[in-house]
Amino acid sequence: MSYYLVQTLNALSFSVLLMLTGLGLSLVLSLMNFVNLTHGSFFLLGGYVAIHWIGAGAPWWLAFPAAFVIAGAVGLVLDRFPFGRFYPRTHLMQVLLTYGLSVIFADLMRWGFGADTMSLPTPELLRGVVFVAGLPFPIYRLFIIVSGGALALALWYAIDRTLWGAAIRACVIDRGIVETLGLNTRRIFTVGVVIAAGLGGLGGALGSGMLSAYPGLDEEVLLLALLVVVVGGLGSFGGTVLSALLLGFVTTFSRVWLPEFANFLSLGIMAAVLVIWPSGLVVRKMRPV
Amino acid sequence: MSTGLPAAPLLAKRRLGDKIALALVLVLALAPLISGDGFSLRFGAEILLIGTAVMSLNLLIGGGGLVSLGHAAVFGAAGYSAAVAAGSLGAQLPLMLLIGIAAGMLIAGIMGLVTLRSSGLFFLVLTLVVGQMVWELAFRWREVTGGADGLRGFPKLALGSLRLDTPLALYLVAAGIALIGWMVTRSFQQAPIGQALAGVRDQPIRMGALGYQVGRIRVTAFLVAGAVAGAAGAIYPFVNQYIGPNSVHWSMSAALIIMAVIGGVGSLYGGYLGALVYLFVQTEVSSYTDRWQLVIGLIFVATVILMPNGIAHWLGQRGVRGGRV
């Protein structure tokens, strides 16, 4: 019984990690209708930033905001050029552009940070375990569950309950009308991209404690994030959360029961979902721009 | 830009021009043959085969707006099938082609059926997932596919008693497949069904309202693309006497898309241009710098920003602007 409880917690922590990887992508995709495949690069960058930050001896709790800021800054630059021209283009063109950029970033990061696997020097406070029904469960994973959950909640609130969130949602549906209301839609998009990039970096910083950082992680994370966000359905945050939970639990428990076929099973289930619900788990009606 | 169609005689002249054009291209490419070394020819054969796969992908992307991130699975599955069959049935060219085409059509057909109701990003991700499932199969079914090590040691390509494993022979076979694949793809595009596919790409709802069976058209497109890619894929293992799971991995599919975009999504021979550029940079440039991926990425991004319709279309634009129509 306690064994299953801990495995459930494992699944939950992995789900939250998946959700973290998908957060920024979900934001740009659902809200701004922009497919950003450089998301994996932001994730990896955040990981490297956090590792070097803590490794350099700076206060650990600032590492995560630092990752957010640095990744966000890169997002700002990208928004200037070349993202800006591609917001109104088709998904295919965005996919191509951002994929090419991710290849460039991957090489630049390998050049700058080296090819070695690097892991996060976990701060003292977050090391160790708590005992759940007699079995050990790492504190860091609890930290991820809590912070990831809090982030998701904060994001949901900002998007669903604030004026800024409403403005961003409106921009995607009908940019012209929003402009007539006197709002600078270009700036709204910029803010959206910056926050999404920052979230990617933050996710990477948090996730580096579990995944480490190495060249190739950006591609792996991108794949997971894309899977989670698309299967969840575009235009909705809840969909991302739902599919993160689905993928997290399927992966974890298939590793418990059928470890050799875990990957095949996870892929199969995600494919089945997309076949049964071709527009993802949660569909929000959006008028195409 | 004029919307008038070129007059019939001009069209006929162009069609003849195509044939001459292709012959000339082949002749020019054959020139190094006389003094060429084995490597260039084998490399050329690879470029032709992969270019054919890219061309079949173009059929889906340019012709149908179906961006498949699982096309390498079609290509690679054909290669595996041919290599495995060669082990037990011998590597006769016609048999290999047959098996490759069948395997290609099978995988492509499955993809077409599975993605019937999907479009856009969902289509992309679904083809990616199905492609990866094929990869998992290739990676795990060690007894048949050799797993991570891949397959080697299968018989060399032959036609009857004529050995086809010399660089020159492989190059000619690859060129032949490229030529036939090109003719097949072109006839498909110009046939009513190809036009219907273009219609489905642009206005699926209207096409449905006009009575076209959108699903059947899509699956047919997949089958044709699968056949062409399958034919090329069947010969691929024999160029290097090796095939591995990397040939079906999604990164290979992504590379095919990159090649398609660099060459030009709308044009048929763009696939070969894209394959040439990409493989050339990957193999030659990487000998001179560690940063070859940066180079590829930059070329790709530059193409997307400056020449979004690829090199072929850019050339085409130049030609048309300079001339008339």
Added chain:
Amino acid sequence: MTFSESRLMTSTSITRRQLLAASAASALGLGLMRPVRAAGGETPIKIALITSLSGPFAALGESMRAGLELLILESGGKMGGRQVTLLVEDDQGKPDEAVRKVRKLLSQDKVDVLCGVISAAVALAIRDIVADAKALTFISIAAANGLAREASSPYIFRPTKTSWMLGHTGALWTYDKIAKEGGITLGSDYAAGREYVGDFINTYRQQGGKLGQQLWTPLGTADFAPIVMNLAALSPAFVYAFFPGADAVRFLQQVRDFKLQDKIRVIGPGALFDQEDVLPAAGDAGLGGVNTYHQSPGAPASAEFAALYQKVRNRLPGEASTSTYATGQVIRAGIEAVAGDIAQKDKLKERLLSAPVSTALGPMRFDSRNNQAILDIYVNEVRRGQDGKPFNTVVHTYPAIQDPGPKA
């Protein structure tokens, strides 16, 4: 997109300009590949290193290059009286690309010696090509058993270990010193994992040991938690495990995270605890691990190299750098035996097969049946080194371990 634009997009006819451009491009492409070679005179010996500078093994690739470059530097850029040129080629971790590169190296660049190769898949893929071309090849890292058995070739030397050598000695040590039953195995489900674990199981059972479950996980597992929990539930006497690179780091860290590091003994082939590739990232999570390897940073044979490497790269060497350095030493010994006349391949091979070569991996003899090195295998235990960081400490040496070879 206007109607005419879309027509252009699907247009298949070609204008003269397009044709010229296309043929120029193809001719240029194929033509550029023709070799540009200066003929005659004192041509240097060309050694090509096939390694991964991108892709999953990039870190190992960098170490390999560093090791070989050090050796060449030490030799003053000369071997057997002739200049040596090093060409480094990136196989990107893909066998397809490796095959292309090898063909290019042999026919265009006309290299004299090939060496390197990290992954078994690459080694097997290029095996036929180098055997057909009769090109001298030295495999520095790839451990595939096949290369010492059915896929061996008179022209391929392997100055490094086979999976069997590590799995076998691992089983011997585990049976003698750790436990005679109650252990389980856990491996990455691909060729290398299957070989290491398979060989371990064979020898362990031959000795009379009893094993529990065999667990496998797919390559590139992000979260080992479910498996680690399984381990906790099973409470085995030991776990014989193998994971490459980043997977190894994550596994060890997650074993530590779940506070199982002191409860479960982790044993594996050396790559699981590689001094350069895994331990720096895994940190204290690696302590207590036991591994069998043909390389150890503290071994007397590699002491000199370790010191040199530490000075140049500011880190202790792992297998990748040491093995490639040793490969360089073997190549040098061969070239010196023929006084630089590399065309005399048979004499070079004879030198390597007749007497041991002194290398950083110890005195290296080659088995004449399959050109496989016969090596001392060290049993390393990861303890705290002098600088407080985890260090592979030699606790035992199995001398002159020889792969069973073609009969196996």
